[in-house]
Amino acid sequence: MPLPADTDVSTPKYLRDKYAIVGVGETTYTRGSDKTTRALGTWALRNAAADAGIKTSDIDGMLSYSNNDSTSATFMAGDIGARLNFYMDCVGGGSSTEALIGIAIGVMEAGLCNCVALFRAMNGFSQVRIGGTGARSATPVSGDTLHNRAYGWQSAGQMFSPSFMRHMYVHGTTPEQVAMVKVVHSEHASNNPKAYYKKRYTVDDVLSSRMICKPLHLLDCCVETDNATAIIITRADRAKDMRHTPALIRGIAGRVNKPRMDMHYQTGPIERVAGHYAKNILWPNAGVGPEDIDATGAYDAFTFTAMLQLEDYGFCKKGEGGDYVSSGITRLGGGRPNNTSGGHLCEGYTHGMNMVIENVRQLRHDADDSCPVGPDGKRLHTFDYRQGGCRQVKDIEVTANLGWASPMTGSAMVMRRG
Amino acid sequence: MAVQGNYLGMSLTIDDLDKENLSYFAHCARHDFHLQKCDDCALLRYPPTTGCPWCASPRATWTAVEGKGEVHSYEEVHHAIQPAFKAHTPYMVVLVDLDTQKGHPSEHEALRVVGNLTTADGVLAPADMVRQVGIGTRVRLVFADVADGLSLPQWTVDTAATQPAAVWRYPVE
Numbered sequence: 001m002p003l004p005a006d007t008d009v010s011t012p013k014y015l016r017d018k019y020a021i022v023g024v025g026e027t028t029y030t031r032g033s034d035k036t037t038r039a040l041g042t043w044a045l046r047n048a049a050a051d052a053g054i055k056t057s058d059i060d061g062m063l064s065y066s067n068n069d070s071t072s073a074t075f076m077a078g079d080i081g082a083r084l085n086f087y088m089d090c091v092g093g094g095s096s097t098e099a100l101i102g103i104a105i106g107v108m109e110a111g112l113c114n115c116v117a118l119f120r121a122m123n124g125f126s127q128v129r130i131g132g133t134g135a136r137s138a139t140p141v142s143g144d145t146l147h148n149r150a151y152g153w154q155s156a157g158q159m160f161s162p163s164f165m166r167h168m169y170v171h172g173t174t175p176e177q178v179a180m181v182k183v184v185h186s187e188h189a190s191n192n193p194k195a196y197y198k199k200r201y202t203v204d205d206v207l208s209s210r211m212i213c214k215p216l217h218l219l220d221c222c223v224e225t226d227n228a229t230a231i232i233i234t235r236a237d238r239a240k241d242m243r244h245t246p247a248l249i250r251g252i253a254g255r256v257n258k259p260r261m262d263m264h265y266q267t268g269p270i271e272r273v274a275g276h277y278a279k280n281i282l283w284p285n286a287g288v289g290p291e292d293i294d295a296t297g298a299y300d301a302f303t304f305t306a307m308l309q310l311e312d313y314g315f316c317k318k319g320e321g322g323d324y325v326s327s328g329i330t331r332l333g334g335g336r337p338n339n340t341s342g343g344h345l346c347e348g349y350t351h352g353m354n355m356v357i358e359n360v361r362q363l364r365h366d367a368d369d370s371c372p373v374g375p376d377g378k379r380l381h382t383f384d385y386r387q388g389g390c391r392q393v394k395d396i397e398v399t400a401n402l403g404w405a406s407p408m409t410g411s412a413m414v415m416r417r418g
Numbered sequence: 419m420a421v422q423g424n425y426l427g428m429s430l431t432i433d434d435l436d437k438e439n440l441s442y443f444a445h446c447a448r449h450d451f452h453l454q455k456c457d458d459c460a461l462l463r464y465p466p467t468t469g470c471p472w473c474a475s476p477r478a479t480w481t482a483v484e485g486k487g488e489v490h491s492y493e494e495v496h497h498a499i500q501p502a503f504k505a506h507t508p509y510m511v512v513l514v515d516l517d518t519q520k521g522h523p524s525e526h527e528a529l530r531v532v533g534n535l536t537t538a539d540g541v542l543a544p545a546d547m548v549r550q551v552g553i554g555t556r557v558r559l560v561f562a563d564v565a566d567g568l569s570l571p572q573w574t575v576d577t578a579a580t581q582p583a584a585v586w587r588y589p590v591e
Binding site: 131140154 | 439490494496497525528
């Protein structure tokens, strides 16, 4: 059967702007939620449906990711009164958000369902600590972990630090430059009423905080929090009936890897991260390049991860990430702000989903800061970025999220204002 | 047969189905360092795997490899995750380029073998020793005996080697 002439399914261009994020929601960011991940997840899902202006029973597809620290869609769906035509719970942490949005598009394109909710629910402080202490450190060591955990080389910061250190050695990146990532994100968080940490920090604060795993000081590391986040994705033509301006999905790269995922340090340069490969999928799929991006959401599990990704996705030349993140360009009011919510370093830790949520709100021109709300229910943004003020990026049209699992694995997504 | 031992508060186990790790650690227990060498493309690989990362061949032969090399990158752990490591902080994790096969099969590849910096006896190095080591330090492999049939490869400063005039360390001590 011939296809209509106006479709070209041989190219990813066919799907540009065809799907959109129409609803976003989260719980509060806390330490000590006093709730199960099941209760947190359904809270975030209800908020996302209300944000989209749909009933929770309109959701007919569900995706989630976890590391055995969440609750399956099996239970979430019933608790929000949804009968699902598709669901899948995946193993994974950072880099899953963008990759699973890609899967959501795929299953809707295949006709499996019409409206997919993606959630991440975790008690990353009060149950399974994301920093790796407690239950995570007590499990027996066998198989491949004989070659890492046996050496006291286990937590995310410990596993990534050889890449961070080598970047400083090869490119002359300084601790002061990298600390600016925390400084800038803390400025953004101070204008985000939801953020767990709203305090503004200085370079000296970062460098004088205690050393965790050299080169990482305490304030180079993200915050551990309890929270859930949710995103609702559907076809852009259905988004017209919903509450907000949709965030159209331009292109995605999902869990792209360096060679040798089992032990990526075998393949150098070890200060190179997966974005080096992912950018060759992301930019052609999205039909834009780094120069077209108004704001970034570069995953900040650590100060270094944001810098390394911005560099390898081409926002600056390789080796100049330290200059880029300390130049002021990543600030609100700068040329291309990064993590305007404060990100994982300040807002809270959700394995990447909060950075996508933030960019969706930015693209609606409705960042939830402290600006006054107008008669139409939308904030009247002042674009005064002083502490406690506005965090809306002016005239923002296109964003990029750069998700990080490790130096070896990354996902990314470009969205534009619908 | 499965191998089990306790090391710094951790239970280390090699399952009896894990043939690759059983072979790797059987050599280590004899204080020999052996890696799999591909029978088809002749490249060595680390850590143990079920197939060649370059040519996918499942056929390999355990081959003696000289345990000498240079620190490619490192970290110093000041806040330990595993409780028994807390008494040893700051301890150092080093990523070492073996001299064997360095720069092959492509410029930026090497057999990069992980370990802690230890004394010549395989005990986690004290702070004053950690401060002497950085990127470029010449090191040699030693073994920390954990239990009968189980030893961990570790790295110590190669005092017999010519060391570089200066090694690179994080700029603030």
